[in-house]
Amino acid sequence: MTDRDLVIAGGGPAGIMAGLLFARAGCNVQVLEKHADFFRDFRGDTVHPSTLELLRELGLIDEFLKRPHDEVRTLTGRVANRQITFADTSHLPVESRFIALMPQWDFLDFLAKEARHYPTFSLRMQAEAVDLIIENGRVLGVLLSDGEEVRARLTIAADGRSSMLRDKADLPKKDLGASIDVLWFRLPKQKTATNETGGTFGAGTFLVELDRGDYWQCAYVVPKGAADEIHRNGLPAFCASIAQAEPKLAPVVDTIEDWEQVKLLSVSLDRLTRWWRPGLLAIGDAAHAMSPVGGVGINLAIQDAVAAATILAAPLAGGDDVDPLLKTVQERRLFPTRVIQGAQRIIHNRVLTPLVARKAKLDKVPFVLSLFDRVPLLRRIPARLVGLGVRREHIRSPDAGLRRAAPPRPSRPRGSSRSPRRTARS
């Protein structure tokens, strides 16, 4: 017998947003996060207009925008030494016509703080789910690493792209193949009045530079599996290739003194062909691992959480059996997932792989790309796809009116660091 409506494994964007919305609807929710805090290696800092609009619908946008952030309105790239604007969000049909750049741990901390206003919400840090409790074919909750059972009427697997729960649940997966990997690193920069986020398409390289105020968060795209060879060639050769690709980084590239400063993201692109089984639903990267192309993973994960709450929160709060509704969540979210993953595959295979694997040299701007310069209206298309996505969700799950003015202070797990910014781990 359990009195908990929902247990969510994973305190990433999907898990925390789902926790907030289900708790707001009156469900008794526990979110389990295996780490002691939200601070870990770079996982993307982009909060897109679609997510900003959801925060607006929840009445949280003003509070959110009080946190330190940058606002990006155009996405530019340097192609064959010409600066081209590919996306311009200033015409989007929403109020927040920009991408907010905010460290993911701040964004998660904000969502968790808001969720704690609901007495029906609880977040347990350092709580790792290691198995599912399954009886008569139905998932009844999860088993934690210390042997404790956390039972609930519904379990949500939001444990990311290496989801253990989706494997334990035997959910079938389709691997879409990814032809690239990405090396991530930081380089120092001078603060500028406007945000200079952009990309560089060079001779055999594609480099993205996210302007994070006093540093560049850089993504260096390499062919799948090429990281070993890059390591063997040595750090000086790697640094030289960055400086060659983007001369403005040449003066600071030597600040990379150790491979420890360069993280490898093995890119995967996959999705489950069934996102559920009785008692369990997978959302976010656990249901569909996304490529970092377009920086849309966080926002897609959030949209899944919103759709799950729209479809399931009211019946779950009302004590109904939600198993027959689980497939509706998949049906709702499969289309946008397919569209975005399809676009990412095209960009992997048609743009990035020829560039970095075949060392295709760009002496002049390809005709298709030059159109973005000649016809500024075209910039609205990528802006719309990246900024708002397809089949955008809205907050339709009920508000049970449980919000209290002051949330209790989160209890800090024993042994965790007081300052989460001091260390990072995956």
Ligand SMILES: Cc1cc2nc3c(=O)[nH]c(=O)nc-3n(C[C@H](O)[C@H](O)[C@H](O)COP(=O)(O)OP(=O)(O)OC[C@H]3O[C@@H](n4cnc5c(N)ncnc54)[C@H](O)[C@@H]3O)c2cc1C
């Ligand atoms: C290097 C990199 C750069 C990226 N850049 C961007 C970007 O710029 N913009 C963007 O939108 N997306 C980006 N992404 C993708 C984005 O990070 C993901 O798509 C998004 O975080 C998915 O959210 P999620 O909540 O589904 O999963 P995750 O964010 O992966 O969260 C899963 C959570 O579950 C926890 N967990 C895992 N296993 C367990 C367990 N067994 N028990 C309890 N907890 C568990 C993890 O600690 C984690 O906190 C990037 C990804 C990477 C790796």
